[in-house]
Amino acid sequence: MSELVINRTARxxxxxxxxxxxxxxxxxxxxxxxxxxxxxxxxxxxxWVELGGQMEAMQGVSTPFTAPFMSANSPTxxxxxxxxxxxxxxxxxxxxxxxxxxxxxxKGSDWLFSVSVRYGRSSTNRHSHQQxxxxxxxxxxxxxxxxxxxxxxxxxxKLAYDESHMILDFSAGKDVxxxxxxxxxxxxxSAGVRFAQFSNASKITAIGRPEVDVGLxxxxxxxxxxxxxxxxxxxxxxxxxxxxxxxxxxxTTLLGNKDAGRLTFDWGINGAVLFGRQKAKAxxxxxxxHLPLTQAYGGIYxxxxxxxxxxxxxxxxxSRGVTVPNLGGFAGLSVRYPNAKFSLGYxxxxxxxxxxxxxxxxxxxxxxxxxxxxxxxxxxxx
Numbered sequence: 001m002s003e004l005v006i007n008r009t010a011r012x013x014x015x016x017x018x019x020x021x022x023x024x025x026x027x028x029x030x031x032x033x034x035x036x037x038x039x040x041x042x043x044x045x046x047x048w049v050e051l052g053g054q055m056e057a058m059q060g061v062s063t064p065f066t067a068p069f070m071s072a073n074s075p076t077x078x079x080x081x082x083x084x085x086x087x088x089x090x091x092x093x094x095x096x097x098x099x100x101x102x103x104x105x106x107k108g109s110d111w112l113f114s115v116s117v118r119y120g121r122s123s124t125n126r127h128s129h130q131q132x133x134x135x136x137x138x139x140x141x142x143x144x145x146x147x148x149x150x151x152x153x154x155x156x157x158k159l160a161y162d163e164s165h166m167i168l169d170f171s172a173g174k175d176v177x178x179x180x181x182x183x184x185x186x187x188x189x190s191a192g193v194r195f196a197q198f199s200n201a202s203k204i205t206a207i208g209r210p211e212v213d214v215g216l217x218x219x220x221x222x223x224x225x226x227x228x229x230x231x232x233x234x235x236x237x238x239x240x241x242x243x244x245x246x247x248x249x250x251x252t253t254l255l256g257n258k259d260a261g262r263l264t265f266d267w268g269i270n271g272a273v274l275f276g277r278q279k280a281k282a283x284x285x286x287x288x289x290h291l292p293l294t295q296a297y298g299g300i301y302x303x304x305x306x307x308x309x310x311x312x313x314x315x316x317x318x319s320r321g322v323t324v325p326n327l328g329g330f331a332g333l334s335v336r337y338p339n340a341k342f343s344l345g346y347x348x349x350x351x352x353x354x355x356x357x358x359x360x361x362x363x364x365x366x367x368x369x370x371x372x373x374x375x376x377x378x379x380x381x382x
Contacts, residue, residue: 044105044107044338045338046104046105046381048101048341049102050099050101050103050341050378051098051100051375051376052099052373052374053096053098053373053374053375054096054097054120054347054371054373054374055095055096055372055373056094056095056097056369056370057093057368057370058092058122058163058369059366060354060355061163061200061367062089062091062161062202062235063363063365064090065233065235065284066085067085067284067286068286069208069229069286070083070085070208084128085206085208088158088159089159090126091122091161091202092123092124094122094371095120095121095163095165096121097118097121097165098118098119099116099117099119099375100116102114110174110175111173111174112174113171113172114170114171114190114192115169115171117168118166118167119166120164120165120166121162121163122161123162123163124159125159125161126157126158126159126161127159128156128157129154129156129157130154130156131154132152132153152209154208155206155207155208155209156207157205158205158206160202160203161200161202162200162201163199163200163201164198164199164200165196165197165198166196167197167349168195168196169245170193171190171191171192171193172191172192173191173247175188176188177250185250185251185253187249187250188248189247190246190247190248191244192244193244194242194243194244194245194326195241196241196276196324196351197238197239197241199236199237199238199239200236201237203234204231204232204234205230206229206233207229207230207231209229210227226290226291227289228288228289228290229286229288229289230286230287230289231285231286232284233282233284234283235280235283235359236279236280236281237280237355237356238279238280239276239277239279239322239351239355240276240277241322241354242275243272243273243275244273245271246270246272247268247269247270247271248268248269248270249266250267251265251266251267251334252264252265254333258336262336263334264336265331265332266332267329267330267331268330268331269329270328270329271325273323273326274324274325274326274354275324276321277319278318278320278354279318279319279320280318280357280358280362281318282314282358282359283314283315284313284359285311285313285314287310287312288311290309316359316360316361318356324351324352324354325351325352325353326349328349329347329348330345330346330347330373331345331346332347338379339378339380340376340378341377341379342377343374344374346370346373347370347373349370350366350368350369351366351368352366353366354366354367
């Protein structure tokens with residue numbers, strides 16, 4: 001009986017010792033982990049400031065103006081072979097801009113608060129002239145004075161174009177997966193507000209003389225008769241909108257370590273719904289002139305005069321409230337140090353139905369920006 005009591009007492013003592021040992025190890029592990037986390041949190045910057053730039057290709061910014069004479073058929077189709085009237089109206093294909101952001105992460109927290117802005121613009125001035133190689137020399141008589149003049153079919157177009165865009169974001173996010181994508185990886189989901197503003201303006205002048213008729217007037221004297229067309233047009237389009245946004249940004253370490261420096265692969269997607277106003281104003285006028293030759297009886301002089309065949313002028317102003325979905329994303333590489341980061345990548349943003357690109361009637365088009373970017377980030381505090 002006494003041996004049984006002694007064995008039970010020994011087992012109880014062993015259980016107590018084992019429990020004490022496990023508890024001590026757990027406490028030591030907790031203290032060690034807490035110390036490391038506190039040390040890492042103490043070394044981590046609380047504010048990141050980022051500055052960068054981008055080169056973006058644009059889609060959907062405008063629609064070319066057209067007039068009937070731009071597709072006229074004539075004996076000298078050379079000036080219209082490439083339709084320089086509409087080709088010249090192409091806006092700048094690339095926009096260049098700057099972006100900046102500030103991110104604040106309080107000590108001891110995995111919440112991040114950020115504000116960012118992206119601004120870009122583009123402009124172009126283009127002049128195209130195309131003339132038929134078949135030049136006719138007309139010998140003109142004016143009060144007895146002779147001279148040679150050139151007459152040839154031609155097309156001429158001038159464009160002045162300016163565009164700008166700005167995207168402003170306010171967001172709050174939480175790191176929901178530290179280490180999920182490997183050592184040093186992050187996964188942050190953010191919600192906030194996005195404001196977007198787009199505007200562009202263009203001015204176009206187009207002149208066409210599709211054919212020249214040459215005739216004999218008297219002895220060794222030639223005269224010309226032709227139609228001359230002109231178009232003057234300008235347009236201004238804009239969109240302003242604001243709405244809720246949601247994004248997911250993540251990264252994973254490819255090479256290196258957190259202390260000595262590492263190479264990471266970064267990616268993310270973003271979406272928003274913008275509520276705003278879409279505006280468009282388009283003005284265009286087209287004229288046709290005819291230049292015939294009349295000769296005074298007696299052959300003393302030749303007299304040229306213009307006859308205006310027609311003139312049309314139109315102006316359209318529209319303003320409409322719209323809802324614009326927005327979807328975008330990015331992917332790139334970063335070289336990270338404890339207090340600095342250098343990034344290169346490619347990103348895109350598309351705004352569906354954002355711009356009224358119509359002329360006489362409303363015509364909504366998607367607006368897109370996509371291209372490479374580069375940035376540098378500096379960590380402050382900690």
